[in-house]
Amino acid sequence: MNAATPQTHPEAQAPAEDEEELRWLADGRRIEAIEAIGISAMARRLPMLVVRAFRLGWRVDRSSVVLLLVCQVVSAVLGATGLFATTGTIAALFGPEAVGDKLTRAAPSILVIAAAAGARALLGIMIQTITVHLSPRISREAEAAVLRATVAAELTAYDHAGYNDELDAADRGAEVCVDIVGEAQNLIAAVASLLGAAGVLTVLHPALLPLLVLAALPQGIASVHAARVQFLANRAAIGDRRVLANLRWYIHLKRNADQVRSDTMGGFLLDKYEQVGRRLDASSRKAAMQSARVSVVGAAATGLGTALVWTAMLWLVTSGRMSLPHGGAAVFALAAVGTSLRGIVGYGADLFRTGMYLDDWSTFLDTAGGHRLRRGTAVPQAPRRIEVENLRYAYPSSERTALDGVSLHVERGEILALVGENGSGKTTLAKLLAGLYLPAGGSARWDGRETRDLDPHALWQQVAVVPQDYARWPLTCRENITLGQPAPDGDAAVMRAAEASGAAEVVAKLRRGLSTLLAVEWMGGEELSGGQWQRLAIARAFHREAGLLVLDEPTAALDPRAEHRIFQNLRAVARERAVVLVTHRLTNVAVADRIVVLEDGKVLQEGTFADLVADESGRFRELWDLQNERTGVPAQRNRPPDTTGTTGTTGTTGTTEETRP
Numbered sequence: 001m002n003a004a005t006p007q008t009h010p011e012a013q014a015p016a017e018d019e020e021e022l023r024w025l026a027d028g029r030r031i032e033a034i035e036a037i038g039i040s041a042m043a044r045r046l047p048m049l050v051v052r053a054f055r056l057g058w059r060v061d062r063s064s065v066v067l068l069l070v071c072q073v074v075s076a077v078l079g080a081t082g083l084f085a086t087t088g089t090i091a092a093l094f095g096p097e098a099v100g101d102k103l104t105r106a107a108p109s110i111l112v113i114a115a116a117a118g119a120r121a122l123l124g125i126m127i128q129t130i131t132v133h134l135s136p137r138i139s140r141e142a143e144a145a146v147l148r149a150t151v152a153a154e155l156t157a158y159d160h161a162g163y164n165d166e167l168d169a170a171d172r173g174a175e176v177c178v179d180i181v182g183e184a185q186n187l188i189a190a191v192a193s194l195l196g197a198a199g200v201l202t203v204l205h206p207a208l209l210p211l212l213v214l215a216a217l218p219q220g221i222a223s224v225h226a227a228r229v230q231f232l233a234n235r236a237a238i239g240d241r242r243v244l245a246n247l248r249w250y251i252h253l254k255r256n257a258d259q260v261r262s263d264t265m266g267g268f269l270l271d272k273y274e275q276v277g278r279r280l281d282a283s284s285r286k287a288a289m290q291s292a293r294v295s296v297v298g299a300a301a302t303g304l305g306t307a308l309v310w311t312a313m314l315w316l317v318t319s320g321r322m323s324l325p326h327g328g329a330a331v332f333a334l335a336a337v338g339t340s341l342r343g344i345v346g347y348g349a350d351l352f353r354t355g356m357y358l359d360d361w362s363t364f365l366d367t368a369g370g371h372r373l374r375r376g377t378a379v380p381q382a383p384r385r386i387e388v389e390n391l392r393y394a395y396p397s398s399e400r401t402a403l404d405g406v407s408l409h410v411e412r413g414e415i416l417a418l419v420g421e422n423g424s425g426k427t428t429l430a431k432l433l434a435g436l437y438l439p440a441g442g443s444a445r446w447d448g449r450e451t452r453d454l455d456p457h458a459l460w461q462q463v464a465v466v467p468q469d470y471a472r473w474p475l476t477c478r479e480n481i482t483l484g485q486p487a488p489d490g491d492a493a494v495m496r497a498a499e500a501s502g503a504a505e506v507v508a509k510l511r512r513g514l515s516t517l518l519a520v521e522w523m524g525g526e527e528l529s530g531g532q533w534q535r536l537a538i539a540r541a542f543h544r545e546a547g548l549l550v551l552d553e554p555t556a557a558l559d560p561r562a563e564h565r566i567f568q569n570l571r572a573v574a575r576e577r578a579v580v581l582v583t584h585r586l587t588n589v590a591v592a593d594r595i596v597v598l599e600d601g602k603v604l605q606e607g608t609f610a611d612l613v614a615d616e617s618g619r620f621r622e623l624w625d626l627q628n629e630r631t632g633v634p635a636q637r638n639r640p641p642d643t644t645g646t647t648g649t650t651g652t653t654g655t656t657e658e659t660r661p
C-alpha cells in the first residue's frame, strides 16, 4: 500500500451486530405529511408558491421583474404573430398564381416572420441577461429569510429530531427559489405561445386542438409523477446527505486535523463515508428506476396520442374537410402547439418539483421549523431574584429527565455555584435560569414572572453567558468583545472588561490591538490559543450590561494566574448582577455564597462552602477530598481559600478596583 494511502480499518467494514449506525434522525410525522400531499393538492398550492417566489423577486428588484414579465408576454405575442404570418405564406405558396406573384404575395408575411423571429431572439437575450442579474440576489434574499427564521427559533429546536432536516430542506428550497422564477417565466411563455398557436390551429380546424391536448395529457401526468418520485426520494435522502456533510466536516475540521493524523483515523473515517454513500446510491437508484418506469408509460401514451392527431389531420385533408393550404399551415401550427404543450408539461413538472422544495422553504419561514419563539411580551429589567421551583426538563430526543424537581434561587449580588458529576444537569439548569430553555414542568421565574411570559429578546439582553464551548467569531477583537453592541463609552468599556478578564494582555500582543481580525490565518486574521480565546469569551460576558451572569467552566483553559484574577474579580462583578457559576474545580466555588450539588438532575446538597466541606458524609466533601488527595492539601481543610481580595492577596497580576468591569 502506498504510504500516503490511509489504511482501511477492518472495524469499519464489519461493525458489531448491535452497533448503532450513524443516522440522521428525522421527524417521521413531517415526512408522512409531505408524502400525503397529493398531486392535486400541490397543484392547488403551486400558484401561491409562484406568487411567493415572484414576491421575493419583487422585493429584490421590482423593475427587473416587471421587465421580465413584459419581455415574456411580448415574446409570446411575437410568436403568435409569426405563426399567423406562416399561414399567409403557405396560402400564397399553394395559390394558383405564377411563382413570381406567389413570392410577391408571400413577401409581407415572410417579412413579418423574419421580424418576429429577430425580435424574439433579442428578447431572449434580454430575458437571459435580466435573469442572470436577478438570480443571485433572489438566492441571497431567500437564504437570508431562512437565516432570519433560524434565529427566531427556540434553542431547543436543535435538540428535536427533524429540525435539522427541516432546516436543510429549507436551504434547498432557498437554492431553488431562483429556479422557480425562471420556471414560472418559462411556463408563462409556453402558455402564451400555446394560446397564440392554439388560436391559429382552432381557426384552421376546431377539432385539432382538443385532440392535441388529449395527446399531451398522459406525458404531463407522467412527468408530474416522476417529479414527485424524485422529490420524495431526495427528501428521504436528506438525512444521509447530512451525515455525509457532517463526516466531511469532521474530517476537514482544523480542530480535528492533528488527531485524524496522529490517531491514523483517515481510512476508518473514509470507510464510514463510503458506507453512507453506498446507502445513498441505493436509494437514488431505486428512485431513478421508479421515475423512469412512470416516464416510459407516459411517453408511450404520448406517442399513441400524437399518431392519432396526425392521422386525424390526414383524414381531414384527404376527405376534403380541410383545404391543402390550411393543412400545410396546420402542420406548422401543430408543431408550434406541440412544442408549447411539451414546454408546458416539462416546465410544469419542473415547477411542480421546485414548488415542493419551495414549500419546505415557505413552511420553514412561517414556523421556524415548527419552533418559532412564542413567548410573552413583558419586558424584564435586570433581575433581582431568579428562582426555579419543582423544575423538570427533558431533552426532546432523550428518554431520561435531565432535571427533576429542582428548586433553588439566586439573587442580585449573589454568587450561586452549581457542582456535580458529569451529566448531573448543571449546564441544563443554567440554561433554564437564563431563559434559553423553558421548563417542561414546574416553574422558572424572574422577579416572580415566568420566563415563558417574558419577551425572549429583552430577557437575553439581561443575560451574559460564558458557555463551555464559546464561539470564536471571525470578527475583530473589539467586535468579539462587544458582539456588535458597543457600550456608550466605546473602547473604554471594552478595555475595562478586557482588564478584568485578562484579555487586555492578549489585546496588547495583537498586531492592531482591538482592531485585529481574529480568524484563522487564511482568512486574513490572527489565531489565538484556547486560553486566549477563553479570556475574550469572559471579557465579552463582563462587557454586557446584564443582570444575570452565567459562567460555565469559565476558566478550564486558563493558566493559574489568569484563573486567579477571574475569581479575584468575581465578587466585584457580582455586586450588580446575579452570578451562576458552574465548575468542577471545587477550590473555585469557595467564592460562591451558596453551592448547590446536583446528581442525576436532582438537588443533592445545598449550603455554603464551609457547611458542605464540614459535612463529612456528603457528596461535596467526597469530591473535595478526591480533588485534594492528589495535591496533598489536607482533606480536613474546611476554610475556603481567600477569594475576596480583602487580605491584600491580589495575585501577581496586580488587578485593581479600576480594572474591574
Ligand SMILES: Nc1ncnc2c1ncn2[C@@H]1O[C@H](COP(=O)(O)OP(=O)(O)OP(=O)(O)O)[C@@H](O)[C@H]1O
Residues within 6 Å of the ligand: 159, 395, 396, 397, 398, 400, 402, 420, 421, 422, 423, 424, 425, 426, 427, 428, 429
Ligand atoms: N442536547 C442534548 N440532548 C439530549 N440530552 C442532552 C443534551 N444535552 C445534555 N443532555 C443530557 O442531559 C443530562 C444533563 O446534561 P448537562 O450538560 O446539563 O450536564 P452537566 O452537569 O453540565 O455535565 P458536565 O459536567 O459534563 O458539563 C445528561 O444526561 C446529558 O446526556
